[in-house]
Amino acid sequence: xxxxxxxxxxxxxxxxxxxxxxxxxxxxxxxxxxxxxxxxxxxxxxxxxxxxxxxxxxxxxxxxxxxxxxxxxxxxxxxxxxxxxxxxxxxxxxxxxxxxxxxxxxxxxxxxxxxxxxxxxxxxxxxxxxxxxxxxxxxxxxxxxxxxxxxxxxxxxxxxxxxxxxxxxxxxxxxxxxxxxxxxxxxxxxxxxxxxxxxxxxxxxxxxxxxxxxxxxxxxxxxxxxxxxxxxxxxxxxxxxxxxxxxxxxxxxxxxxxxxxxxxxxxxxxxxxxxxxxxxxxxxxxxxxxxxxxxxxxxxxxxxxxxxxxxxxxxxxxxxxxxxxxxxxxxxxxxxxxxxxxxxxxxxxxxxxx
Amino acid sequence: xxxxxxxxxxxxxxxxxxxxxxxxxxxxxxxxxxxxxxxxxxxxxxxxxxxxxxxxxxxxxxxxxxxxxxxxxxxxxxxxxxxxxxxxxxxxxxxxxxxxxxxxxxxxxxxxxxxxxxxxxxxxxxxxxxxxxxxxxxxxxxxxxxxxxxxxxxxxxxxx
Numbered sequence: 001x002x003x004x005x006x007x008x009x010x011x012x013x014x015x016x017x018x019x020x021x022x023x024x025x026x027x028x029x030x031x032x033x034x035x036x037x038x039x040x041x042x043x044x045x046x047x048x049x050x051x052x053x054x055x056x057x058x059x060x061x062x063x064x065x066x067x068x069x070x071x072x073x074x075x076x077x078x079x080x081x082x083x084x085x086x087x088x089x090x091x092x093x094x095x096x097x098x099x100x101x102x103x104x105x106x107x108x109x110x111x112x113x114x115x116x117x118x119x120x121x122x123x124x125x126x127x128x129x130x131x132x133x134x135x136x137x138x139x140x141x142x143x144x145x146x147x148x149x150x151x152x153x154x155x156x157x158x159x160x161x162x163x164x165x166x167x168x169x170x171x172x173x174x175x176x177x178x179x180x181x182x183x184x185x186x187x188x189x190x191x192x193x194x195x196x197x198x199x200x201x202x203x204x205x206x207x208x209x210x211x212x213x214x215x216x217x218x219x220x221x222x223x224x225x226x227x228x229x230x231x232x233x234x235x236x237x238x239x240x241x242x243x244x245x246x247x248x249x250x251x252x253x254x255x256x257x258x259x260x261x262x263x264x265x266x267x268x269x270x271x272x273x274x275x276x277x278x279x280x281x282x283x284x285x286x287x288x289x290x291x292x293x294x295x296x297x298x299x300x301x302x303x304x305x306x307x308x309x310x311x312x313x314x315x316x317x318x319x320x321x322x323x324x325x326x327x328x329x330x331x332x333x334x335x336x337x338x339x340x341x342x343x344x345x346x347x348x349x350x351x352x353x354x
Numbered sequence: 355x356x357x358x359x360x361x362x363x364x365x366x367x368x369x370x371x372x373x374x375x376x377x378x379x380x381x382x383x384x385x386x387x388x389x390x391x392x393x394x395x396x397x398x399x400x401x402x403x404x405x406x407x408x409x410x411x412x413x414x415x416x417x418x419x420x421x422x423x424x425x426x427x428x429x430x431x432x433x434x435x436x437x438x439x440x441x442x443x444x445x446x447x448x449x450x451x452x453x454x455x456x457x458x459x460x461x462x463x464x465x466x467x468x469x470x471x472x473x474x475x476x477x478x479x480x481x482x483x484x485x486x487x488x489x490x491x492x493x494x495x496x497x498x499x500x501x502x503x504x505x506x507x508x509x510x511x512x513x514x
Contacts, residue, residue, distance in 0.1 A: 100434075104482070126434055126441045129452040140434065147438035148482035163482075181442030186464040192477055193439045200438075200479050208442050258443030258451035 012118060018232060020157065020203070021175040023120025024092040024327055025064040028299075029204065029236045034292060034320060035299030037094060037206065037238060038311050039066035040086075042076040051077070051085045052340035057308045059328040059341055061315045064092040064121060066206070066301070070101060072257075073133025080114050087118030089329045089338050094177065094206075095119040098127030103143035104152065108162055111153055115172030123177040123206060124149040128258060147200045150178055154201030176201050181208040182219035183261035191222035194235070198228050204236040206301040211262045213290050220296045229296045236298035241287050243310050244280040247271040281310055288318050359412045359428070360457065366426040366466035366473075369410075373422060377500075380493060384501035392498055400491040417487030417495065423475040425466025432459040437480045440464075 012022040019026050028035045038058050043050040055065055067082035083093040095114045097107060111122060126146045130138045144152070152163045153176055160168045178197045182190045194205065210216050216239055228235050244250045244262075247270035254262045266283065273279030284302075291297055300320070304311050315321060330337030330344070337344040362369055387395050400415075407413030407428075411421060414430035420437060421428060429437050433452035440460035443451030448461040467473035487495070 126436060128443065129433055131452055142435045143485075144482045145434070145436045145438050147479055151479065152482075179442060181444075184442065184444045184446065185448045185458070186440065186444075186461050189439070189464045196438060196477060196479055258445070259441075261446065 012120075015173060021120040021173050023064070023175055025094070025121050025204075026175040028063045028326070033299075033324060034322070035063045035236070035238060036061065036302065036315060036321065036326070037064045037066060037299065038062045038302045038304065038308070039068055040082060041305060041308070042068060042079070042082050044076055046077070048085050049340050051082050052089065052338050054308065055086055055091055056338045056341040058311060059338065060325050060331065061312050061321070062302075063299075063326045064094050066094040066096055066123065069096040069098045069125070070127070070133070071096075073100065073128045073130050073135070073138075075134060080110055080117070080119075083114055083119040084117040090327075090336065091329065091338075092121070092327070093119050094121040094123050096123045096125055097149070098125040099142050099144050099146060099149055100127030100130065101138075101141055103141055104163055107144065107149060108152065108156065111156060111172050111174070112168070115174055120173065120175060121177060121204075122153055122172075122174045123179065124153060124202075125179055132258060146178055147197060150176060150197060150200040150202055175203055177204040177206060178202040179207065180205050181259050183208060183210065183212055183215050184259055187215070191219055191226060194223055195226050195228055198233070198235045202235055204238065204298075207237070207239045209242055209260050209262075209303065210239045210287060210291065211266045213287065213294075215261075216291065217294055220294050224296050237296065238299040238301045239291050239297060240301045240303055241284055241291065242303040242305065243277075243284040243307050243314070244270060245307065246276040246280065250280075281314065284310075285314055285318050288314065288320060292318075292320060355409065355412065356456070358410060359431070360462065362410050363425060363427050363462045363466040364469075366469040367471065369426050370422065370470045370472065377496070380497045381500050384497060387494065387497065392494055396491055396494060399494050400489075403491050403493050415489050415492075416483055417490040417492050418484060419492035419496075420480055422470075422472070423478060423480065424460075425463035425468070425470065425473060425476060427459050427463035427466050429459060429463070431456075435483065436460065437483065439476075 013024065013027065015022050019030060025035060040054050058065060065086060067079040069079040070076065079096050083095045086093045097110060124146045130136055130140045153174065155161050156168055157171050157174055160171045162168060180190065180194050223229060247267050250262050250267050250270055253260050269283060270276050270279050288300055291300055302311050302314065325331060404415055411428040412431050413428055416430050433450065434441055440458055444458045444461060445451065445454065448458055450456045450458050463476065467476040
């Protein structure tokens with residue numbers, strides 16, 4: 001019997017041979033398509049509708065949505081909470097997990113919980129220092145670093161064991177990711193450090209904001225030379241991009257956000273523009289077009305903080321998806337629409353005449 | 355001391371050599387440690403280790419020294435205690451995101467490793483810290499392990 005008000009279920013795909021997860025992101029990447037991921041700014045709220053609303057903006061444009069974990073060391077809704085809400089309606093999510101706030105007992109438990117809730121991708125991060133956030137008085141945990149976290153998560157998945165060696169009955173089927181920043185020192189070591197992450201279990205990489213194409217090209221060349229982009233254990237690299245709001249904000253980010261490298265030429269280009277916000281978007285599109293041409297790049301991660309609505313335009317204008325429409329709730333069956341999607345709003349809510 | 359530890363990294367090759375000579379010496383003293391008893395030797399050896407390594411490397415006595423794999427720059431001085439390389443927050447001038455007045459421990463480590471004979475060990479993934487070993491002697495622990503497994507000793511190079 002099927003109830004009329006049955007909640008829309010989250011879907012799990014069969015795991016294909018050579019794949020590790022039942023997720024869509026791994027499928028898209030292994031099929032050789034240019035993948036697009038973006039991230040949700042988690043609300044400072046316990047309202048589930050707010051999460052779904054923020055995800056609906058990306059409907060039809062992204063292959064997976066990152067749920068950030070206390071980004072910038074600021075307190076927000078947890079990444080497991082966001083992922084759980086999203087997977088309920090079927091979205092592909094990337095659970096970000098940072099080493100700053102939890103020890104290995106908490107993190108391994110969280111990985112199991114998130115996988116049980118349908119998260120298929122895990123992005124292992126070190127995390128910004130607590131001094132960067134709204135609780136600088138907090139205790140920085142850093143029990144593990146991102147490398148150890150990757151290794152432990154892989155052990156949980158492939159060997160069905162916790163770090164302690166204790167057995168896990170049903171392992172988390174997760175596609176493992178990590179971050180890299182090819183744009184800050186020590187530049188010469190960065191490709192090797194990536195190799196280290198791959199050795200520890202990383203299967204995809206999302207990078208920090210890229211505003212310096214020559215530096216990315218150089219990095220990709222070296223990563224290719226290290227043999228990391230071939231074979232069954234290859235790594236998929238998704239450089240990070242995003243629209244800058246103005247020259248002033250570019251300067252502010254450069255000085256205040258750790259690890260973001262913005263060359264002077266970029267700031268000048270924005271300064272010289274009549275409409276700086278529009279130019280920031282153009283710049284992002286130009287970067288995306290250049291990035292797609294770099295050999296070995298498998299996709300892009302668009303971080304449009306507080307400009308999430310521009311993601312659709314950036315993707316449409318660049319034609320980066322080549323006509324592909326990534327799955328979203330309701331794409332194939334309108335009855336499965338995200339209840340907070342603009343298309344799903346019932347007409348009855350419109351003001352009644354008279 | 356910050357200045358001393360930076361000087362040490364600049365002379366990483368010399369310190370690598372010192373360590374590689376010092377280690378077999380400690381291992382040779384295994385019968386002595388055994389006679390004294392490793393538990394009884396722990397306190398005095400720990401005190402000496404803390405004094406020497408504290409001065410040279412700003413050692414934090416994590417009890418599982420990784421200096422030979424980190425270019426002679428102690429990773430426990432990283433505010434995030436990273437054991438496997440720099441985070442993504444390194445400033446353009448190579449300084450730390452958390453402590454802007456300090457050079458990134460891992461930028462230093464990379465430079466130190468380039469000076470060392472076996473510097474490429476920096477590319478090997480390190481195990482996470484075992485917090486039970488904090489404030490114990492890394493030297494004695496390694497010596498005991500190597501004395502028990504003499505073959506491994508020959509293969510492992512300058513493990514400290």
